Every structure is written in C-alpha cells, then in structure tokens.
Amino acid sequence: MKSPFENALNQLARATAVKKINKEVLLRLQKPEREVSVSIPVRMDSGEVKLFEGYRVQYSSARGPYKGGIRFHLDTNIDEVRALALWMTVKCAVSGIPMGGGKGGITVNPKELSLGEIERLSRGWVKLMYPVLGPSLDVPAPDVNTTPQIMAWMNDEYKKITGLPNDATFTGKPIEAGGSKGRGEATGMGGFYVYEVFAKEFGLSGGATVVIQGMGNVGSNAARIFKNHGSRIIAMSDSKGGIYSEEGLNPQDVDQYKKEHGTLTGFPNAKEISNADLLLLRCDVLIPAALENQITGENARDIKAKIILELANGPTTPEADDILFTRGIPVIPDVLANAGGVIVSTFEWEQNLKSEHWSEVQVLEKLKLILSSEAKGIYSKSVELKTDLRRGAFIIALERLEESMK
Numbered sequence: 001m002k003s004p005f006e007n008a009l010n011q012l013a014r015a016t017a018v019k020k021i022n023k024e025v026l027l028r029l030q031k032p033e034r035e036v037s038v039s040i041p042v043r044m045d046s047g048e049v050k051l052f053e054g055y056r057v058q059y060s061s062a063r064g065p066y067k068g069g070i071r072f073h074l075d076t077n078i079d080e081v082r083a084l085a086l087w088m089t090v091k092c093a094v095s096g097i098p099m100g101g102g103k104g105g106i107t108v109n110p111k112e113l114s115l116g117e118i119e120r121l122s123r124g125w126v127k128l129m130y131p132v133l134g135p136s137l138d139v140p141a142p143d144v145n146t147t148p149q150i151m152a153w154m155n156d157e158y159k160k161i162t163g164l165p166n167d168a169t170f171t172g173k174p175i176e177a178g179g180s181k182g183r184g185e186a187t188g189m190g191g192f193y194v195y196e197v198f199a200k201e202f203g204l205s206g207g208a209t210v211v212i213q214g215m216g217n218v219g220s221n222a223a224r225i226f227k228n229h230g231s232r233i234i235a236m237s238d239s240k241g242g243i244y245s246e247e248g249l250n251p252q253d254v255d256q257y258k259k260e261h262g263t264l265t266g267f268p269n270a271k272e273i274s275n276a277d278l279l280l281l282r283c284d285v286l287i288p289a290a291l292e293n294q295i296t297g298e299n300a301r302d303i304k305a306k307i308i309l310e311l312a313n314g315p316t317t318p319e320a321d322d323i324l325f326t327r328g329i330p331v332i333p334d335v336l337a338n339a340g341g342v343i344v345s346t347f348e349w350e351q352n353l354k355s356e357h358w359s360e361v362q363v364l365e366k367l368k369l370i371l372s373s374e375a376k377g378i379y380s381k382s383v384e385l386k387t388d389l390r391r392g393a394f395i396i397a398l399e400r401l402e403e404s405m406k
C-alpha cells in the first residue's frame, strides 16, 4: 500500500494528465513550504513525564494563511500530515476561500489519556508551535479525535503566550469560547448539500439507502442529517466494527448506545459487521467518514454502492479511483465533499476578526451557496474533460492556485 502522501502526489499528477497545468505551480506543490516537528513533554497523572511527537505541515500559503486541522492518532506521522496538508491546499482552493493549506498532528491514542493529560498535551503543542501560528499566518482547527474543548485550550494557551486579544488563531472552538454557530455539524451538512447536487445529476431519488463508516463528529452528524432528510441508514461503524439493519438504524439511538456501552456490539435488532464487509454492502450511498486508504485496488471491484461520498480525507486510492470510474460508480471527492468544515471554520475566523456573530441560518445559507455552486462547477469540468470528479476538482483548484501564485 502506498503512503497517503504518495497517493496525494499521484492524484496531482493524474489531474495534470487530463489538462495541462503550469509547470511552476506543479513544482511548488511537490513539497510543503515548511514543516515543523516538536517533542512535547507532558506530566502524566502518575507524576512521570512522557514525550509525544507533534507536527505542523504548512503546505501552501499561495491563497492565504495556512488552514487545516490537528489530528490526535497513534498512526499519525509526518507523511500522513503532509498528505493531509496538500489535500487542505486543494480543498481550500476548491472552496474558493482565502486560505492556504496546512495540517497538524500528534502521535498519540487520546483514549488512553485522562482529560487533564489531554489538556496538558494540547497546551504543550501550542507552547512549542506558537511562533508559526496566528490569524494571518496559520489557523488550526479540529480533525480526527480533536474536539472544540481542545481548540478552546489551545486558543487560550496561544492568547496567554502572545497576548493576542482576538480568538482568530484557532477555529472549531465552542460557541462560548468564540466559536461559530453551525461549525459542529458543518462537515456533515456540507456533505449533504454536495450530495443533493449529485443525486440530481445521477438520478438518485429520495429515500436513499446509506452506509456510513466512522462515528466521529463527521460520521455521526452525517448519519443524523441524512436520516432527517429521508434517507435510510442501513449500516454504521466505529473503529472496532459496525452494525447493519436493512430496516434502517436510528443514528441518535446508535450514538446513545455507543456512549453508554463504549461499543456498538450488542446494539438491539442489528447484525454485527466488520468494517471491511460494511464497505461492500449493497446501498445507494457509501460514506467513508473515518481514515485514509479504505477503498483500494483490493476491494474496489466488490463495492456495490451507486455513489461514494468521501467525508473522510483520502479514503480512496488512485487504483480504486480507476476501477470505480470504469465501473461507472461516481466518487464525490473529499476536497469537495468534506469542505463544509473548513468553510465554516473560515466564517468563524472572519467573525472573530470583525467581532461579529452570525446566526446559524446565515452560516448554513452561505455554506450551501458555496458548496452547491462549486459542486456544479466540478461536475461540468469532469464532463468537459471526460474524467472523474476528483480530477475535475483538482484541475479547478490548480487553476485557482496558479491565479494566486501569479
């Protein structure tokens, strides 16, 4: 299996095979502008000190300050963060927002840490990273296993160290700590707005059957939103495995069960299913909402979904893209499908800078306007170039990046 960064560079090269792109632009996107690695000392509850590896990759500032989340995961390393930072660069350009691309992370399993240890780790990351952060330099946000609470700690630490009066250095904060209305559900909501455009193009009617891999912020919100709009959620999973019911699951009950039991195992009136088998279920919409490299050359031939909506970053490999394209299964790419999060993050940043407070209706209306229009643009581009939606999206992003680099 190729590494996420190899896949990301490969996606870039594949896009330029269908449309000529300025050489200098491509050259500048082969490597990040800056990478920072730090070792964070954390006093554990036991009294001993442990060191954790932390990262920030600042990929491109061509279109604005670096923007992208911070991931806490045991498999997180500099290669993964680099790939995610390149995807953020493309995503922000696809969204038309005035942001560059970046990403951060810490190699850690936060489920093994107490709340106090997570707070000290989060503040520790900021203590070492603050010189390269700031509202006009680099604006981090949540990602896998990082929460609004963690953003509040990080923002507080940043303000303490630098004396900055505003809250615009971190987004995805709780509302009471300067967060924006609508940010919590923004990624799932955005995914739904994008889906609505393609459902029309590809003739999917209401009442679609939906399979969702992943129950973090994105997967759980998407399940709830799709269900509320008339879809039947036939399978859901967390990192350990999933559950399946042809009659449909109630996402709120599933969330509640997971909170109470810490697992989906034993959920009433549903069959257990592995994450690998869940991807192969017959359904209208398959939503990978967990990690990279899930749909690959190994399983793409056996996928039975009508359409794939990538709410995770990098869930489909280039080999799988080719197989799915030949089989006529459209893949709505991550850089569009999950862009709702970073778009509302940018609204949060703007509100913080101008001391404004927008209503949830305002936020969601603006989000829908952007995503519906970009989704239509990407669809037209892919039809015009007779290629898949990912390449269509990358071409649009590369043209915008070229414009800014000029």
Ligand code: GLU
Pocket: 067, 068, 069, 070, 091, 139, 140, 141, 142, 143, 144, 171, 172, 313, 338, 339, 341, 342, 343, 345
């Ligand atoms: N982590 C999210 C992403 O992958 C959101 C980033 C942000 O809000 O800056 O797009």
